[in-house]
Amino acid sequence: MDAVSQLQRQFVEYTTSLYREGYLDDQFTQLQKLQDESNPDFVVEVVTLFFEDSEKLLNNLTTALQQENIDYKQVDAHVHQFKGSSSSIGAQRVKNVCVVFRNYCDEKNLDGCVLCLQQAKNEYILIRNKLEALFNLEQQILQAGGSVPMMA
Amino acid sequence: MECYQEDVPHVLAVDDNLIDRKLVEKLLKSSSCRVTTAENGMRALEYLGLRETHQQSNFSGNGSKVNMIITDYCMPGMSGYELLQKIKESSILKEVPVIIMSSENIPTRINECLEMGAEMFMLKPLKLSDVKKLRHQLTNVEGDKR
Numbered sequence: 001m002d003a004v005s006q007l008q009r010q011f012v013e014y015t016t017s018l019y020r021e022g023y024l025d026d027q028f029t030q031l032q033k034l035q036d037e038s039n040p041d042f043v044v045e046v047v048t049l050f051f052e053d054s055e056k057l058l059n060n061l062t063t064a065l066q067q068e069n070i071d072y073k074q075v076d077a078h079v080h081q082f083k084g085s086s087s088s089i090g091a092q093r094v095k096n097v098c099v100v101f102r103n104y105c106d107e108k109n110l111d112g113c114v115l116c117l118q119q120a121k122n123e124y125i126l127i128r129n130k131l132e133a134l135f136n137l138e139q140q141i142l143q144a145g146g147s148v149p150m151m152a
Numbered sequence: 153m154e155c156y157q158e159d160v161p162h163v164l165a166v167d168d169n170l171i172d173r174k175l176v177e178k179l180l181k182s183s184s185c186r187v188t189t190a191e192n193g194m195r196a197l198e199y200l201g202l203r204e205t206h207q208q209s210n211f212s213g214n215g216s217k218v219n220m221i222i223t224d225y226c227m228p229g230m231s232g233y234e235l236l237q238k239i240k241e242s243s244i245l246k247e248v249p250v251i252i253m254s255s256e257n258i259p260t261r262i263n264e265c266l267e268m269g270a271e272m273f274m275l276k277p278l279k280l281s282d283v284k285k286l287r288h289q290l291t292n293v294e295g296d297k298r
Contacts, residue, residue, distance in 0.1 A: 030279050034178050042178060049171050080226065084255055085171040088277040 004146035011137045015151050018134070023127055028090030029151065047131055050089050054124050057082045061117050065110070075113060076105040082120065094123045161290045162186045166196045166223035166235065167253070172276065176222065176253075179283040185290075188214075193230030193238075196223070202242055218248055220290055224276075225254040225261065233265060240269040251286060253278065 001009070018024045035042040057078050064075045083098035097119045104112030138148045163185045165176045173189045180187045190196040199214050200221075221239065225232040232252050239245045249271035254261065262273045271289060274282050 027277050027279070030277075031175075033280055034182055036182075039178065046171060046174055046178075049174060053170055077228070081169060084169050084276065087255060088169075088171050088175050 004141065004144045007137065007141045007144060008146060008149050011134075011141060012149050012151070014134060014137060018130055022092050023130055024090045025092040026090065027088065031089060032151065044135055047089060047135075050085055050091070051128055053085055054082065054094075054128075057085075058117075058121055058124065061120070065113055065117060070108075070110065072105050072108050072113075076102055079105060091123075091127045094120065094127055097123050160184060160186050161219040161287075162188070162217055163220045163222060164188050164190060164196060164199065164218045166190045166193065166221065166227070166232070168192055168224065168227045172224065176278060179278055179280065180222075180286075182280070183283050183287045185287070188218075192227055193223075193232070193235040196221070196235055197230075197238060200239070200245060202238060202245065218245075220249050220251065220271075220286070222251040222253060222274075222286070225252050225265070226256075233268065236265060236268050236270055249289065251289075 031043050031046060061075065061078050061082075064071065064078065079098050079101045083095055083102065086092075086094035086098060097116055101113065101116035101120060104116055141148050161184075163180050165173065165180065165187055166189070167173045167176060168191055170191075173191065177187045177189055188199065190199055200218065201214060221235075223232040223235055227235075232254075236250050236252060239248060239250055246269070250269070251272045251274060252265045252270045253274045253276050255276040257275055265273050272286070274286075
């Protein structure tokens with residue numbers, strides 16, 4: 001098997017595992033479908049925005065939960081944003097943590113919120129690493145002169 | 153489909169979430185729409201030429217050039233519902249179809265929006281198939297509905 005085919009197979013296997021393990025859901029496929037010749041970097045652009053936005057949100061959440069008098073409405077507002085953007089790009093595990101997180105906000109449960117924040121950070125780092133690895137594989141395929149397989 | 157520049161529908165998309173704005177913009181552009189985005193209700197109203205306290209009699213906004221407005225429901229400050237209300241109260245803009253988007257499937261919310269005159273309520277995250285429905289709606293606006 002030549003280099004391009006090997007890389008392509010790696011790409012397909014890696015992508016499939018991300019869906020199987022629940023890191024990504026169908027919404028990520030929707031993003032890929034929107035990418036075309038007029039916008040060849042669409043997925044990377046949106047995901048990069050997501051990374052930047054997420055880091056801000058996670059910092060805001062950390063600060064908000066360190067306050068003397070916690071404003072749970074504000075915390076919930078940040079989580080709502082995070083849930084929205086993770087859902088929009090198909091980052092399923094991050095989104096799922098946000099759902100639980102919002103329930104703890106409703107209950108004004110500090111321990112629950114602190115736990116969820118940690119989980120959100122962990123899941124964010126995981127998906128960031130995995131998507132970066134995926135984009136890296138795409139680059140390698142393109143640089144080797146191949147095309148990136150379409151995942152239906 | 154052959155489209156002259158003037159025939160391309162112009163959609164105003166309102167959402168406070170940056171990623172969602174980018175997504176809805178791309179979805180609409182992929183369906184041959186011209187898109188203007190706004191990050192909140194106030195900016196949307198400014199763009200449309202409406203202001204909170206009164207409506208201008210010599211209309212100088214972009215409202216007449218917008219074929220559809222799609223807005224998120226949950227936004228800080230003015231909600232999508234409040235924006236919808238202002239649009240439907242405007243003599244100039246009330247005929248413009250307004251679509252409400254929300255990540256939450258709450259029947260009372262949906263009914264409230266439809267009763268206020270929203271054309272449709274869509275669940276986020278939006279997909280290509282959702283936008284195809286919207287596009288269909290745009291071409292039906294003048295003709296028979298449902």
